[in-house]
Amino acid sequence: MNKPITPSTYVRNLNVGLIRKLSDFIDPQEGWKKLAVAIKKPSGDDRYNQFHIRRFEALIQTGKSPTSELLFDWGTTNCTVGDLVDLLVQNEFFAPASLLLPDAVPQIVNTLPSREAVTVPQKQMPFSERDRISVIPMQNLEQNYVPPDSTSPENKGLEVGDTRFHSFSFYELKSVTNDFDERPISVGGNKMGEGGFGVVYKGYVNNTTVAVKKLTAMVDIGTEELKQQFDQEIKVMAKCQHENLVKLLGFSSDGDNLCLVYVYMPNGSLLDRLSCLDGTPPLSWHMRCKIAQGAANGISFLHESHHIHRDIKR
Incomplete structure (x- = not known):
């Protein structure tokens, strides 16, 4: 025992x-x-x-x-x-x-329901201080306001097709990611990382590098909940666009898996940069301050838009 x-x-x-x-x-x-x-x-x-x-x-x-x-x-x-x-x-x-000590957890x-945002591990290029700074992933946003009356026009819900994001076919995304090549980028594949809602792949669309997140149902996350998460993210991204928030380019909802297409961030996560992963140079204090300010600007924008980001990653 x-x-x-x-x-x-x-x-x-x-x-x-x-x-x-x-x-x-x-x-x-x-x-x-x-x-x-x-x-x-x-x-x-x-x-x-x-x-x-x-x-x-x-x-x-x-x-x-x-x-x-x-x-x-x-x-x-x-x-x-x-x-x-x-x-x-x-x-x-x-x-x-x-799992270890239930009473020790606040x-x-x-x-709050558990959600994991994808922190995209990538084959990093040397970090340049001229590059755009501090981009906050948009998963795990909660609206923090009382919704209007259900009969009002504002509460009819934003249909995915009503957004200005590009609608990709699932076949297109399979093509640009080499059929969702599961091999890591470091060995010539397309897989960048994975998180609670799916796997992220590197792809190329019209000579532009993108990050394609293929959503996958899990043991504790059913297909219906996954679809709700997909719709919610597109709706939020349509309303919340800011230079310090990661940019959604498009989506796919016609194939075996729901997919979201984001701007590719070549410098990887802040944690990787602070750790000087792959021999990249340390961040200067000037750049660290700019990153902190950019992150604060992104969070402030979300709060002013009545959204709370519950799981910010470094």
């Missing part, structure tokens, strides 16, 4: 099945990188450097879970479940934290 898990339980004593469940939550969107960066030595120095992170990342090609390997490695330091849950909560991984979190 398994012993109950307490804050003092050693991470190295967690059973393999539970580690796999944690990995299912953290592996998507490269969440394990956030944890690796946050783990410190007793001296306060980073436990994992870029060499370690690349080593964990290479495990993906062998079919292994980087989250599992990270926890196995960190577990050798006698870290506890309490330490792990603290890190998970700090990085807003509330679902896996609740109750307010449980009032």
Whole structure:
């Protein structure tokens, strides 16, 4: 009989099945990188450097879970479940934290449905300070106002076909992504990353690089809920356009999978840049301040438009 898990339980004593469940939550969107960066030595120095992170990342090609390997490695330091849950909560991984210590997760979190925005890992180009800064993904937006009366014209709902976004055929998107090539970009494929609602692929439309997100139903997300998420995102994007928000170019709703097409962001995520992934140069303090200001401008715009972004990624 398994012993109950307490804050003092050693991470190295967690059973393999539970580690796999944690990995299912953290592996998507490269969440394990956030944890690796946050783990410190007793001296306060980073436990994992870029060499370690690349080593964990290479495990993906062998079919292994980087989250599992990270926890196995960190577990050798006698870290506890309490330490792990603290890190998970700090990085807003509330679902896996609740698997370990449900009472340690802030109750307010449980009032909101879980959604994961896709942080797109890419083959980064060197970051230029002249490039556009700080783009906030638009998943997980909640409208924060009382809707008008259901009989009013404002409440009739925006049909997808009424937006100015381009309507792609599913066949077109299969073509521009090499039939949704599942191989990572690093080995010549098109897969950029994946998250709670689907997989993101790199594609080319009229000599323009785009990011194509193919939505996929999951165990806890049915087809109907996925369609609602798809419609909601298009409606919100039609209303909320700003230089510091990622730009939606179009969509596809005629094939086997619903798809959203975004502007491609060649510099990857802020976390990758702060980690100097792939040998990219460190961000200057001037650029960091510009990024912070751009992110604040994007969030302010959303709030002024009565929307709350519940899951901003770095």
